[in-house]
Each structure stands twice: as C-alpha cells, then as structure tokens.
Amino acid sequence: MKITFDWLKDHLNTNLNEEKLIEQLTNIGLEVEGIEKLSAGNELFKVAQIIKIKKHPNADRLNVCEVDIGEKKSKKVVCGADNAREGLITIYAPPGAIIPKTKTKLVIAKIRGITSYGMLCSESELNLSDESDGIIELLSSKYKKIIGKSYFSQSNLNLIDLSITPNRPDCLGVRGIARDLAASGFGMLKKIKEKKNKSKIKQNLNVIINKEKTQGCSAFGSCYISNVKNTESPQWLKDKLVSIGQKPISAIVDITNYVMFDINRPLHAYDADKIEKGIIVRNSKLGEQFTALDNKNYKLDSGMCVISDNKGVLGLGGIIGGIRSGTEFNTKNVLLEAAYFNPRSIRTTAKKLNLDTDAKFRFERGIDPLSIEDGLNKAASLIKEICGGEISKIDMQKIGVYKNKNIKFDPHLFEKITGFKIPNIEMLKILEDLGFKIKKDRKHLKLTVPPWRPDILQEVDIIEELVRISGYEKIKIIDPIKERTKSTLTKSQKLFHFLQRAIASKGYLEAITWSFTDSKYNDYFKDKNKEIKIINPISSELGVLRNSIFSNLIMYLSKNLNRGFRDLSIFEIGPIFTGSNPGEQSIVICGLSAGKKHRLSWIDKERNIDVFDIKRDVIQTLVEAGYNSYKFFIDNETPNYYHPGKSGRLFLNKEKDKVAAYFGEIHPNIKKKIDIKTESLVGFEIFLDNLKLPKKTLNSQKTKFVVSDYQKSERDFAFIINKDVSSQDLINAVSNVDQDLISNIKVFDVYEGENIPQHQKSIAINVTIRSSEKTLNDNDLEKINKLIIETVENKTGAKIRS
C-alpha cells in the first residue's frame, strides 16, 4: 500500500512531521517498507514540442528532432519513436535528468554520429504507465500554452510504501491508516462530511442477486448517473493518483480508484447503455467466456461469481470488469457498483484464473460490508461534480444481513498476556479511537467490533490492538532463568552431532546441499527407491526429492574438480527421502573422496585414494562413536551405484539386522556418465537411523580395568585359501578357537600369483596369544597352534602354507 503524507492529511489533523510519521507507522505495525522521493529531479522533465524532424543520416529507424523547450534555442534530440512527428507536444528530459524507470542519468551522447542533447520520453520511462510504444503525446489544447514548463507538478512529497499484513484490510485505504495513527496519538482523525444522496430519481436498471448454493456476493448496491460527460480528471485528482504511482485514465475510472484508495471501498463503473436490460449476479457456467479490462479473454469454470446481463458475463465480481461494458470518454450514462463479495469465493476464482487486481486484493482480505452506501455516495457526487449528470437513488440488493460482532473482554487479560498494565481509561480511549463501541459492566467490556475489522474475533485480538497502539516498547524484559530440567539433546541427536564432527575431523569438508535434486542425477543413485516428484519445482533440475545424498554431492564435487582442485573430500549429513509422506525420510551421513593421497609429496609415495581409505574413515568413526569393531560384519551386497567388486555393506553385528553403512568405489559407469574427472572416486553412506543407540551411557559401559601381566607370544600363519573366502571368515575362525587366549589378529600379507594355485590366495596372519592366568609354555603354545590350523582348515577349506 502506497501513501503520501499529504493524502493522509485529508483524514488526519497533525502537527508532527514526516520523520515522526514513519517511525509511528512502524511502531503500530504498519511496516514502512520503503520511502521514495517522488519529485527528486522531476522538475527537469519539461513539456516540449517537436518543431522539425529529419531522418537520421546513418540510421533508418532514428530521427533527428528540433525540439522547442521554451528557450531561445531549440534542442537537437535523436529519437527512435515511430510517433515522433512535427508539431507533437511531448516530454523532454535534458542531460543530467535521471530516467525514473531505469534510474540512469542522461548524458549528452553521440548517437550514430549525431549529438543528441537529451531525450524524448515514453510513458513507461517516466513510470506513468507500462506504455512503451512511442513517446508521450500530450493534448495540444492543454499543453501548447505551457511549453518549457515542468511537466510534473511540484511537491516535496515522499511516497511511503507500507507492507500491510493480510489481517488488516482496513489499512488498504488511507483513512484506515489515519484512524490507526490517530488512535496512537499521532493527530486527530477528521470527521467525514457525509455526502447525502437527496435524489428522488429511482435507479431503473434491474439488479438481481441469484439465490445459489454458493453465492459469492451478498450485497450489491448501485447508483445510476445519467447524462455525464466523461473527461480527463482535474489536476488535483490526477496529482493524487500519480502521487501514489497510479496512472490517470478518465474522470470516471479515476474517481472509482480514488475512492478505493481513500476509504478502501472498491467500486466498479459500467457504461449503463451497454448493459442489456439488467444486472444478474450469478454463478458462472462451465466454459463461459469474457474479455476483461486487461484485454485478456478468460474462460470460466462453473461456480465463479459473475456480474452478467442478458447477453452474458459483464465481469468477475470484485475482481475485474469486462471490456464490453467499460466506460469510455463518450460514455453518457453510468451505473456505479459497490458490492460485498465473499473473500473465499474471490480468492478461489482469482487463483484459478491467476488474476491479481487491486480490487481482488482487498475483497479477499475482507471489505467493510457497511461501506457500500458511503462509497457510492462519495463517488457519485464526485462524478456529478466533475462530469455533470443526474444521480439516482441507491438501489440495494442483499441476501443475508451483516451482524455485528460482539466480544466480551476481561481487561485483566491484558496484563496476563503482555506482562504490563495500562490504565482502564487508556484502554477505553484506544478502543474507541479504533472504532469499537463499548458497554461496560462490572467486570467486562462489551465490545462491538467495527465492521471494517474482519480480523478481530476474540479477546486475544483485543489485547493485540491494545498493546500495538499502546506501544511494544512498554513490554518489560523478564530475564530467563538458567535452569535445565530436561537434557537438551536426545541420544540420537547426540549421535548426529558426534558423527558430524567425527567425519569432519577425518579431513572432510561439510557441505549442505538442497533436499531436492535433478532427477537425472537422482536416477543414478536411487537404487530401488521410487522417485518423489515435486509438483511445482523452481526448475526442472530441482524436480525431485533426493533418494540419496550422492546425487547432489557428486554434482558439487565435480564442480570443484572443474575448479582445479584434485584431491577433495566432502560430506553432508541430512535427510534422504523414501516416500512422499511425512516421516518417510531418514538421516544419512554421506561422504565422497576423490583423487590421490600424497600427490606431489617429496617424502611419501603417491597413490590413488582407495576403498580401504574410506573404509578406515567409516570404521574409525563408528568406533569413536562407541560401536565395537570386533562385532562388525561386512559383506559385498551394495546398491548398484557402487563398484560391485569394490564396495562393502557393513552391519554392526553378525545378525545383519539393519545396514549401518555402505562404502566403496563409485560405479565406473556413473563416473563416466557424469563425466567426472578424477583418478579415483570413493564414497560412503552411514545410516544414522539404523545405528542402534546404546541403552547405557558410554560411562556405564566401561568395564573393570583388568590387564594380564603374563608374557604374550606371537605366532605367524600363512594359509592358502579359495579366493572367494573372505579374510573376515578366516579371522573369525581363528578368533573363535579360543577367545580368552587369542587377543589380537593382524593380516600382514595377502598374495596371489606365482606359487599359488589359480583361484586361490595366500593370507598371512599374526596372532597374539596371551593368558590371563599364567605364562604359556611351549606345550600350551603348540597345542593352540595346532588347534588354530585345524580349525581354520576345517571351517574354511584353507591349507596351511608349509
């Protein structure tokens, strides 16, 4: 909502200045979004006449104009407008002027070899309208006399742009704003001199509101004005509209707009002679069409509230009128409409047709249902004043009656909610100033809500009015008490934070990417999940919810590689989605590592990042988080985006209940398709929701500290074993031989090739044996050795290498 202080003063007596005004508007909840200097440099734009025109010697589409700007010498201006012609009166902007639309400063410039001193302006360049075809054409009769004078009338006004919250339709008119300001002590609200309609002429055009199940219109007031002479608006009215950024059209249209902005009463003016017989307010039929004032043709659904005549739809009630019945300069007889439309009906229709107008914006928020007659009278008398003619009596059609809203308000509630007190007398004054009617009983205030406040429904709304006008700065600060009765984080939240920092500490940079992604990328990583489409994505590249974090992460990794970084590790912790219902999501920590270790190192040997690097990161992180790596179980069943031979699936224990993590090389096909340029690309996913949370705290998990002081022995074994038997099986077999005696097993060599049969491999392990009861003698050790070899050979089919 745009206003000027000047216009406010039509409704408000005040001595305070604009600076104070702006502060006060914000203080009472009418947020000032911006302040624009209306007239800065405006005096530079002059009424001017083209006296001579020549084709530009070097450009077909340009003309060189001699322009009379009221000075002795004419100015030479290069102009490309088609409508530039000798004798045309238009608007001239000199060098130094700032064009309102583009905010650019004009300079003397050579255009294709001809120097141009300034410019001739179009309406759109001056922000007068959207019209950008050709330069402005001013009426010769009016402007001939003032060539050389400034086009804009002078004022030092600022345009104040307010952000009116959707609960305050009353402040979509200047008077409503003035009322709020007056209530807050910023001046006195002026009384409106009511324009009485003393006409004895009947409104002869028949108006009917059809009784329908869902009738969007509940009241339709109309006034007939005959024998008018529609003209341009007088200067004061034009200035008024221009001052808030509106474009003057004709007196009748301007008057309806003026009344709307002034008292928030939308009106519509019909050329009465174009209405066939009478007006019927009814629901539209499927497929009905009409051309609206925006020159667009609309095809209607059934059930939209339309104003129609015998021939068909005249307009969409409360949203937009139609071309067929619009007023023009030659309009003789006018029918003025002021109606009440149901906000929901307006909103549904406008949304379906994707239409937004000033009237719609107001009706969908709720217009004062009792403002019909005031609005009609105000507009009709202005029309009579400016365009002449005879005004009829008002015809009022209604279905249903407006009932006053009454609220019983307990003044004590104010302190209970706000924490501070205001005197009763102040309360009463505020409410009265806002238009409430008040009756007091012993404990309560019985309030009648003014009809322009559809937002006020219950006691708490009254409290808001009181605290808003009284001032939020009066709310006292009550310092919070530092005490904690409940732990801040749950166990799973603690795990989230721990894993996040554990992974970062292994050299990964944390990224945050969007929860949606490109379906093309998502396809690579969705595995068995189904795609979840967003119905209205901002772009097709962000059209689906991610089934995996990899899709975004790999895209950004690739971007970074293209920036010239070669060895990168990034991770993200966040949601992935398995369905479109709330809760069908889980938290994953997903990382990618690319490139080499020890690139260009003088001391270490350079090598590609590999699966065992990323496996270490996963295992170490889980161990740090408190999970026992001896219980981990790994197999190679992984989703199809991993290299099938170089990836693993990890469970926290052998029971394989839920997958704790995947790790491995990204499938070479995906690397190729994405065209990612790196020597090696490995990744992992840890599924937080699948990690069992320990019942005990880490503290109570710590067992008694026991160590064995008896000597340990180490023994090496080399087994030849089938290639497809995993080292995990071999190690398990060994450790199960005697869990008390075998304290550590290390794989120190894996070998295939010469001297080893085909399809077999050699695994060499080092086993630490130690008893907690005694020092083992040779005999004991020999026994264990034998048992280890026997067990491994039996369980895994391995053979000890002699």
Add this chain to the structure above:
Amino acid sequence: MSDLKKIKDEFFSKLKGKLNLSEINQIKSDLFGKSGLISSQFKKIASISEKERKKFASDLNIIKDELQQLINYKINEIQNSEINEKLEKEKIDVTLPERDFVRGKIHPVSQTIDQISSIFSEIGFSIEEGPDVENEYNNFTALNTPDNHPARDMHDTFYLDEKKEKLLRTHTSPVQIRTMLKDKPPFKIIAPGRTYRSDSDQTHSPMFHQVEGLHIDKDINMGHLKGCLNYFIKEFFEVDKIKMRFRPSHFPFTEPSAEVDIGYEIKNEKIIIGEGDQWLEILGCGMVHPNVLKNVKVDPMKFQGYAFGIGIDRLAMLKYGINDLRAFFDCDYRWLNHFGFDPLDVPTNYRGLSR
C-alpha cells in the same frame, strides 16, 4: 728419578698426543695389563723395606688413579667425538615440508545451529525435530492458517501431490504442533531444521534454515518472550549490549505478533551489532494463538506462552559477514574452507561459543 715418576711422566706425555681408541687401549694394557708397568710395580710392594713401603704404596696408588682417570677421560673424549661425527653426518633439512595433512571443516550453518542450541540449552530449552515433508494440516491449518486465506500467500509452497496435501514445510512451526500433540504441557523447546519456499534469487534460497522456539506454561507472557530473545541475541552475537526493537506484525499462529529488529551500524565495511541507528529484522515471534492451542488439545484458559522463528542462515551471515545466501549451498571448496569451522571447535557453555 724414581721409576714411578718416570712411568708417570712418560705416559702422561703419551696420553696428551692425538690417539685413537685402539692406541689408548694399548696404553691401558701396557700399564694395567697382567705384566703391565703399573701392575708390576704393585708386585714389588712386598719386597720393599718396611720403612719405605708405606710411601711407595701410597705414591703408586696416586699415580695409578691419575693415569686411570686420564685414560677414561681420553676414551670418553674419543667416544663423544665419534658420536658427534655420526650425528653430523645424519643432519637433514628440517625445513622440508612435513607429511601431508588434511583438515575437515564444519559448515557455518551447522556451527550456528550448535551455538543456538548451546545458548538455549543454558536456559532450559531442549531440542525437537520434525520431518521435512509435512502435511498441509500441520504446516498451515493447525497453525490457524486456513485454506484459502491470504496469509498463505506469504509462503510459496512446494507441493508433492496434486491435491496439495503433502508439502515441504515452509517453516519449522509444524514442529510446535507435533511437539504439543505428542506430550503434555509445559513445553520448552527449540526446533532447528531445513525449510523450503519456492522462491530463488540473491536473497532467497529455495531451501533455508529456521529455528523454532516454543515455551508454553501457566503464566508465560510477552515479558518472558522479550527477555528470552534479548538474552539469546546478546549471547549469540557475543556482545555485552544490544539494541532490540519489538514491532507489531502479523502471523496467523501468534497473537499478539511481533517482528524483532536489532540495531547495527557499518564500520569499515564490517557490520557491528548492538550499535548505531540502523535496524535489521531478524526474527518473528508472538504469543501462541489460542486457536493453535485448541488444535493441539492444550487448554488456552490454563496455558499460554510464546513462540518464535529465526532464520539461521541470516544469523550466520550477520555474525560472520557472509554476503551471499546462495553461497551456503553452493559447496565451493574455497568457501567451505574459508567460512567452515574446525571440528574440534564445539560451542559449549563453559568455554564460550567461539574461540
């Protein structure tokens, strides 16, 4: 000259020369070997007259000690110089680079969330979460934002079905609903998380982060709200004093509602919070609307309290001087390195939020 003196003089002068270890050992055995010079003198003792025996023995012992000391000293000297020589040979250029190390970083949004959690933890808030995909009821209707109400225009919503029943939450406020439906009052929670709106430009990202706050008890009023936010802002920006302004506003789920501005100024191209006469909007808040409480089966006659919603990304931008919101989600390696935090930098109450 006695024999002893002769031996002493001879060997002292011998030992003063430059000798290697084997030469010294030769000397050692010449003197103290089985038939060494000193050893043979000791054998003489018995045959010396009683009168002279005592002095002879004493002189011999002194000479023996002196020679031994000198020999030990020489051996030591040689060993030291050999070690030094060896160490000298082992010398390396320690200014050569160390082995590679990599440093991970925590995203500034994560760090900010941890800071926020730490601050609110101190005054008794615990952390709740909710899903990113919400139903229309929790996101709007239960929050007193009925279908077909203009207030919904303030949220450009991403939908997941044609009926517009499933959506990406446009704010963290549905966590209020979930929390209150799940438990019984009092409630004192914050809920940080991802939120989504379908606009995208320099200052808007289709995904951003909010933290919701909710405190419901028997007598929680706007003074508590002001106190809580005043405390939070001061702690968060780590300043002693802030300028804060409550401005009336409108949110369907709070009544009365307020927007909160903080005072700032720009000094040397840096934003200083808490000084100056510029205002910056940082959050929305208000007293939870009775309709919302009714929707979650909390009796508004018995319980009341406040809620707030803060843009996390915006707070991080202010605190760390980050200009472009979009950069948060662009994953530029350089940016992440520049604005990221060391994983060991965990914000805590006792150590402070930042180093």
